[in-house]
Amino acid sequence: xxxxxxxxxIATEDLMVAVNxxxxxxxxxxxxxxxxxxxxxxxxxxxxxxxxPLLTWHIxxxxxxxxxxxxxxxxxxxxxxxxxDAKVKDIGNYIKPGRVWQAFESEPGRSVLLIDEIxxxxxxxxxxxxxxxxxxxxxxxxxxxTVRAKNRPVVVITSNNEKELPDAFLRRCFxxxxxxxxxxxxxxxxxxxxxxxxxxxxNEALTVFFELREVPGLKKRPSTSELLxxxxxxxxxKIPPEALKSKDLKAVIPPLHGALLKNEHDVHMLERxxxxxxxxxx
Numbered sequence: 001x002x003x004x005x006x007x008x009x010i011a012t013e014d015l016m017v018a019v020n021x022x023x024x025x026x027x028x029x030x031x032x033x034x035x036x037x038x039x040x041x042x043x044x045x046x047x048x049x050x051x052x053p054l055l056t057w058h059i060x061x062x063x064x065x066x067x068x069x070x071x072x073x074x075x076x077x078x079x080x081x082x083x084x085d086a087k088v089k090d091i092g093n094y095i096k097p098g099r100v101w102q103a104f105e106s107e108p109g110r111s112v113l114l115i116d117e118i119x120x121x122x123x124x125x126x127x128x129x130x131x132x133x134x135x136x137x138x139x140x141x142x143x144x145x146t147v148r149a150k151n152r153p154v155v156v157i158t159s160n161n162e163k164e165l166p167d168a169f170l171r172r173c174f175x176x177x178x179x180x181x182x183x184x185x186x187x188x189x190x191x192x193x194x195x196x197x198x199x200x201x202x203n204e205a206l207t208v209f210f211e212l213r214e215v216p217g218l219k220k221r222p223s224t225s226e227l228l229x230x231x232x233x234x235x236x237x238k239i240p241p242e243a244l245k246s247k248d249l250k251a252v253i254p255p256l257h258g259a260l261l262k263n264e265h266d267v268h269m270l271e272r273x274x275x276x277x278x279x280x281x282x
Contacts, residue, residue: 001050009038009045010181010188018176019046025174028115028133028155033178035160036223042178043114043156052154053106056114057099063121065128068100069138069147091142100132104149113153119162126169134172181224183210193228197235204244205231208254217269222260230259 003019005011011019019042022029031039047054057068073094081088097105103113118126132138136149157173159165181189183206190202205227213221222230233256234244243255253270254260261267 003046003049006045006049008192009041010185010192011042011045012179012181012185015042015176015178018174022174023050023154026152028157028173030157030159030165030170030173030175031178032159032161032175034180034221034223036225037178037180038224039158039178040114040116043112043116043158046154046156047112050112050154052109053111054114055099055103055106055111055153056116058116059118059120059125061120061122063125065121065125065132066098068098068115068129069132070098070101070140071096072142095140095142100129100138101147103153103155104136104147106151106153110151111153113155115155115157117160118157119159119165123163123166126165130169130172186224186227189224190228190231194231194235197231198241200241201234201239201244202231204241205234208244209260212254212260215270215273219265220262222262226260226262230254230256233259 001023003011003023004016019029031042033039043056044054046052072091073096077088077091077094087093099113099115103111115129133155136152137146139146186206186209187202190197190206194202209222209227209230212218233239237256239255253267253274257267257270261270
């Protein structure tokens with residue numbers, strides 16, 4: 001069971017090594033990197049490449065570790081008891097398995113469990129999952145049962161570095177940081193998504209894209225996913241490569257820049273740079 005990327009996901013050598021190491025060690029794979037570098041998509045591609053089912057747990061600021069194990073619906077049980085429903089005698093009817101429980105009971109074999117953006121939750125969240133992910137078991141207090149993993153899932157955890165994760169949690173993970181793709185890798189990524197795109201258009205678009213990422217002071221540098229959106233728009237609007245290669249200083253901001261720039265600060269900053277460039281050229 002080895003991961004080597006897929007036809008729709010370009011994986012670098014070090015990323016493939018990290019995925020396979022985590023699978024071999026049976027430890028969670030903790031993935032960090034800039035937003036838009038394919039952290040979440042990686043879990044989908046691992047599942048596809050290894051032919052395993054995928055279970056996704058999207059973490060929010062209000063998410064508790066308990067939600068991933070199970071939830072006890074005490075309100076429904078109280079309502080049913082008031083209505084005289086016979087099923088209230090079995091408390092198990094009101095236990096709803098979470099994504100971790102579902103991954104533990106995946107059959108006939110292993111599954112891929114994605115815990116997406118773990119750093120969005122409160123600081124205690126990773127510690128509250130520590131033993132469950134380490135021992136691959138947990139206790140259901142309402143029923144008295146212990147749930148053990150029938151097949152240890154491949155656990156992929158993503159983080160955008162919004163919060164520092166506890167050392168005890170980090171020790172139990174195999175860590176990999178997805179570096180932002182270089183130009184050659186980005187060309188391969190674009191080719192996977194748009195095999196019929198003009199090479200000249202890609203070349204000029206990548207030049208603009210990487211130059212834009214180097215502009216000092218940007219609040220949010222454009223990411224891979226935003227580049228793909230931009231190229232899709234360039235193709236749809238039939239923007240010629242020459243329009244991206246223009247020497248006109250008024251064209252500092254690229255066409256359809258709304259796909260690349262995501263806040264008014266960055267747009268206004270580039271507009272100011274364009275204004276200064278035009279004034280200096282007089």
